[in-house]
Amino acid sequence: MESMNFLAILAAAISALVVGFIWYNPKVFGTAWMKAADMSEEKIKGANMAKIFIMAFIFAILLAMSIMPMVIHQMGAFSLAQGELGVQPSYEAFMAEYANEFRTFKHGAFHGVLAGIFVALPILGTNALFERKSAKYILINTGYWVVTMAVMGAIICGWV
Template identity: 30%
Template sequence: MSFSAIFSDVNFLAVLVATVLAFVIGGLWYSPVLFYKAWLDGAGLTEEQAQQGHPGKIYGGAFAMTFVAATLLAVVIGDHKSLIYGIHWGLIVGIGWVSTSFATNYLFERRSFKLWLVNAGYNVVLFTVMGAVIGMW
């Protein structure tokens, strides 16, 4: 199968919308309204430490990686366009691949269960919503 054939069913507008929506969800998820404090505690960070770093690199890199993830989710969904099919694959990826991979890393890194719940929970929601957007487009 050629490289172009792999991406032939990808609707890049849907991928872009899913990526932007992921950022909106992430902004809310990691805000003081929801899980900011739990994330800080789980990561062992102070507010000052969380504010350090170059925002362009952090958010630009995160946007690029989310776009890649959404693109590959669209490849998995393929031409089976439906809301339910998209949600199905979003849940499979979020729970079955991402959260379990995080769990393995967190066990070896001795990271907290609280941090895993925050980050894995975000990814389950993220991939489910991205799958829904891509599936129904």
């Protein structure tokens, strides 16, 4: 069975923080996000940033682990070939033939973008609607997650 590549998961989790550092920089979308989120410098300075970054990193690890089966198709093959008595011979044959198929950075990024659009957008969009946030707020935050999930997917899928 395809095992978890913990170095790829760690790198993908770190990438979420790096993309966020760039995305929410005042020279990129930071100033627009602060206005759309009704955030001020005082609110930011009053926060426990160590706690925020530690929790963000933990959440990024969880996200990286959940993206793995979305971007690595071979993980689904194991559950399809597993019978009541264990792994079927067809699984070994499948993995011998296709173990590295679609294991590229490009393929992982593609599935990461799809996950961002079809998972992150509906979740963030629904929350933002009930919070009475603007379309700009939704687009900035969803854009971050689409890019982040693309990078995470690329790292996880391409790191063979």
